[in-house]
Amino acid sequence: MARLLFLGRLEDVAGMEELSLPLARVCPLAEVMAMLPGELVEALRKPNVKIAVNGVIVAAEGLAIADTDEVAFLPPVSGG
Amino acid sequence: MAADVRLSEQAIDPAAELAAFSAAHEAAGGIVSFLGQVRAGGGVKALELRHYEPLTLPGMRELAERAHARWSLEGLLVIHRTGLMHPGDPIVLVAAAARHRRDAFAAAEFAMDHLKSESWFWKREQVDGEWRWVEPREQDFEDIRRWE
Numbered sequence: 001m002a003r004l005l006f007l008g009r010l011e012d013v014a015g016m017e018e019l020s021l022p023l024a025r026v027c028p029l030a031e032v033m034a035m036l037p038g039e040l041v042e043a044l045r046k047p048n049v050k051i052a053v054n055g056v057i058v059a060a061e062g063l064a065i066a067d068t069d070e071v072a073f074l075p076p077v078s079g080g
Numbered sequence: 081m082a083a084d085v086r087l088s089e090q091a092i093d094p095a096a097e098l099a100a101f102s103a104a105h106e107a108a109g110g111i112v113s114f115l116g117q118v119r120a121g122g123g124v125k126a127l128e129l130r131h132y133e134p135l136t137l138p139g140m141r142e143l144a145e146r147a148h149a150r151w152s153l154e155g156l157l158v159i160h161r162t163g164l165m166h167p168g169d170p171i172v173l174v175a176a177a178a179r180h181r182r183d184a185f186a187a188a189e190f191a192m193d194h195l196k197s198e199s200w201f202w203k204r205e206q207v208d209g210e211w212r213w214v215e216p217r218e219q220d221f222e223d224i225r226r227w228e
Contacts, residue, residue: 007132008202009213055134072132078203078214 002032002065005072006040013043023067032065050074083144083156087137089163092170101157101175108154108177112184114192120167126206127165136200143194147176150190151183158191160201190227197224 001020011017021035029051033041043049051060052072065071084101094115102111118127144156157175165171172195176187197220204213 005132007130008204012213052132052135057135072134074132074135074200075202076216077197077199077201078216 002067003070004032005070007072008075008078010040010043010049010073010075014040023065026064026066029060029063029065032071044073046075048076083141083148083158085137085140085144085156085158086160087131087140088159088161092159092161092173094170094173097157097159097173098175101155101177105155105177107179108184109179110181110184111175111177112181112188113157113173113175114188115170116172116192118165118167118169118171122205123207124167124205125209127167127169127171128204128206128211129160129162129165129171130202130204131162132200139198139200140195143191143198146194147187147191151176151178151187152180153178153183153187156187156191158195160195160199162201193220193223193227196220 002023004019004021006014006017021032023032033044050057051063052058052074053063053065054070098111098113105111118124140158140160144158147153147156153176155177157173159173161169161171174188174191174195176184176191178184178187197216202213204211
């Protein structure tokens with residue numbers, strides 16, 4: 001199961017902190033996004049939302065997700 | 081000298097931490113500390129700090145290394161709360177120990193400015209029974225640009 005984590009205000013948009021999705025194969029990010037509600041996808045695609053896969057920040061472009069991946073969506077930080 | 085960088089789900093005891101820090105750095109001629117606490121007012125009843133484990137602490141450690149590389153320090157202490165807090169509770173404690181005070185002042189301020197604008201924390205406040213996320217402040221970005 002791929003784990004999607006929604007940090008900060010993205011948790012409110014998603015209505016949950018995390019979501020597990022079974023992926024039969026490695027999927028492009030767009031395919032994974034297609035499984036989510038449109039309103040959430042819009043929030044996740046904002047240019048100021050960063051993505052970390054297994055704890056490492058990566059570019060959204062060309063990203064593919066495996067069934068074992070943890071994908072965190074990180075909105076702008078609000079400061080400590 | 082390695083920095084002491086921690087995340088704490090439990091309350092911070094600033095006095096005890098500073099006493100231990102100064103005892104550990106007797107070669108320092110000066111220690112500058114900053115204590116951030118939950119601001120009272122605005123109807124805020126509670127504050128919650130969320131973080132993302134794989135990024136937050138490594139990012140704070142890297143920040144401490146940059147401070148060590150830039151100033152001549154005997155030691156650096158960074159303790160940041162996570163979880164649920166109330167007005168008056170300590171959120172963050174930064175202390176820099178140096179042989180000479182200017183290094184300590186600069187390193188402590190550098191660490192705080194970067195913690196405020198770069199560290200992986202998301203904050204929400206409870207006002208009138210409702211939780212709302214705190215958005216980044218432009219001032220925080222201006223504060224960090226001073227160090228470029």
